Amino acid sequence: MLDRKFLIENLDAVIKNCASRGVQCDPSAVIALDASRLEKLKLAEDLNRQANETSKLIPKAKDNDERQVLIEKGRELRAAKDAAQAEQDAIDQQISEIISELPNMTHPDVPEGGEDDAKELSFGKTAKPEFDFQPLDHVAIGEKHDLFDFEAGARVSGSGFYFLKNDAVLLDLALQQFAISKLAGVGFTPVTTPDLALTHILQGIGFNPRGPETQIYSVEDTELNLVGTAEITLGGMMAGQTIDAADLPLLLCGLSHCFRTEAGAAGRASKGLYRVHQFTKVEMFAFTSPEQSDAMHDRLRDLECEIFDALEVPYRVIDTAAGDLGGPAYRKFDLEAWMPGRGDSGQWGEVTSTSNCTDYQARRLNVRSKQAGKKGTDFVHTLNGTAVATGRAMIAILENHQQADGSVKVPKALQPWVGKAVIG
RNA sequence: GGAGCGGUGGCUGAGUGGUCGAAAGCGCCGGAUUGCUAAUUCGGUGAUGGGGUCAAACCUAUCCGCAGGUUCAAAUCCUGUCCGCUCCGCCA
Incomplete structure (x- = not known):
């Protein structure tokens, strides 16, 4: 607002x-x-x-x-x-x-245009893999090693749900452990979050839980909604609060499940784990002073890069164009991982997203800061960023690290938690 | 789910219809004082909207979980609602 x-x-x-x-x-x-x-x-x-x-x-x-x-x-x-x-x-x-109804203002460096006008900013340290065999997509790799059960997911919960099995479970947990310990080590307070939140909190963050276009599952006859991201609950944590300015920036990393109806997404690339109704995510969230937010946005983006460099996944960083920004975002960087199994010969696929929402969410949620000795209060700035969405990260890992014999190398950073160097 | 109790300023906590934005204490800020990282003492100390000012000062309205109601007048009475605590039931 x-x-x-x-x-x-x-x-x-x-x-x-x-x-x-x-x-x-x-x-x-x-x-x-x-x-x-x-x-x-x-x-x-x-x-x-x-x-x-x-x-x-x-x-x-x-x-x-x-x-x-x-x-x-x-x-x-x-x-x-x-x-x-x-x-x-x-x-x-x-x-x-x-x-x-009005969107946030836009950072002057954000490119004009729509989805195709994003500006390519940089690339990760890991080169795109060159296979001397026909690479499989993650669904095929999963079948080979019995990692997913989409059919059972559909029986139990409908299309778009799935079971993870065997090494996929280890990989999923390893990604969570890796991301949380990484962030806890650089000043983020780890939290696990509610997976449901009240309607006014969603609205404060900028989601609209009602209407045919909504991405949000709501619980009938209550004010509760399944969260689409921990951004909702992490931002909501300080709703109505006044934070001592000396405590800023306040850095949180939250683990949650994420639920999305994907209304209107039928027909878009929907095979496998890429577009699903439920996934697990470690989210970074920052409350900052107005002066700190631009630098914090760079920091969140850099942390995402460090994480995906450590996962040995090739990616590019893009600066999302104005027409493709959500309402609350002032600027948004995405990491798009190289996914060799997408399309005919591989495609970039979004794995993380970090937004600076300036005071747009803080004003709706009424999150202020108070500076000692200064009269009145200020709205804080809020920023969010994906550390790891485990489903999409797994796609990138499985597809990039597959080997000719069908096995998959486990990135070194995850080996302590997966407990092995190779899947299969 | 059942029963009871409660939500007041940064915190603790008084306050059952008018002089209450709200006692007191703590904390914090400023001054004084004592020969010394403490004690004592005096004063000050909320937010939001509107007006005002170069900026202040200042003026004004609103705010005692939230939303309604009663009344000329509500922190105080009534209703609803949310949240919290205790006990019981159930339960991972």
Whole structure:
């Protein structure tokens, strides 16, 4: 959510930003609405003040007659104030509806355009593999080593669910262990998180749990929703809180399951583990001061690179174009791993994503910071980034590390947890 | 799931209809003082919106979990709701 004053003072920039984000909206209506809102606000406040003054006179009234006159006057003033207040509230509601549809502003370095206009920033340390045999995709590798059971997943939970089996379980746990111990070692507080969250928390983070397009599973007759990412619960952890500025940045790494309906994704590359309704993820989350967030965003991206370098997976880093950014993001970097089994001869596939959401989520969630000696509070900045989504990481590992005999090398970083150097 | 109790300022905790944004203590900030990393003492110390100012000061409205209701007037009475605690039941 943008700040109302910011919007009013920077209307042209906001309109331009909406256009480059591809968001249909009319923020200009807010200007006139806010002017009349202020008018009603002042009127309501003035009437309220008069009513308060009248109320204070009542206990001091000389006699019953005077008291009755004052009570009647108070009654009228309150009624008038309620009417003005109601008008103010109605206008305020209209303004909020418009503003809540607006995306965050955009970092000046973000490329213009849509999905295909992302800027390629860099590549990982690991080169794309060159096979002297026909490489398999991860589904075929899984069949060979009995790693997944998609059929049973469909029987039990429907299409898009799966069981991991055997070494896939070890790999899954190893990825979690590796990511968490790596991050705990560089200042992140490890947490396990609820897998369900209240609707208003989702909305604060920028998810909309209702409507036909929603990516969110909701529990009927409750305010609970299955989280699509621990970003929701980690950000929600500090909702309504005021953090001592000296404690910033606050770094968390959270382990959670992630649930996504994938509404509207039917037909898109959906084979195997790539697009599923449930997966496990270690997520990084940072609450920072406004000055710290750009540097923190680079740090989260660099940590993702270190993790995938350690997993010996080839990847590229892209700076997502404006039109492809979600509403809360000010800038977003993705790591796309090379997946030799995708398409005819391999494709890049997104494995991580890190966003700087500046104060967009903090304003909705009301997360502030307080600096000692300074008057008032500031909204913090929030950032999130994938450390490891185990499903997609496994795709990249299995497909890149397969060998001619069908076995798969386990990256050194994972061997302590997998307990072996080769699968199969 | 059943029964009971409770949610007040950074914290502890008073406060059952008007003078309460709210006692007291702690913490914190500033001053004084004592010959010394402490003690004593005085004062100050919430947030948000609106106005005001170069910036302050200042003025004003709102906020005692949240949302409604009663009343001229609500932290205080009523209803709903969320959260927490205790006991019982169930349970990994």
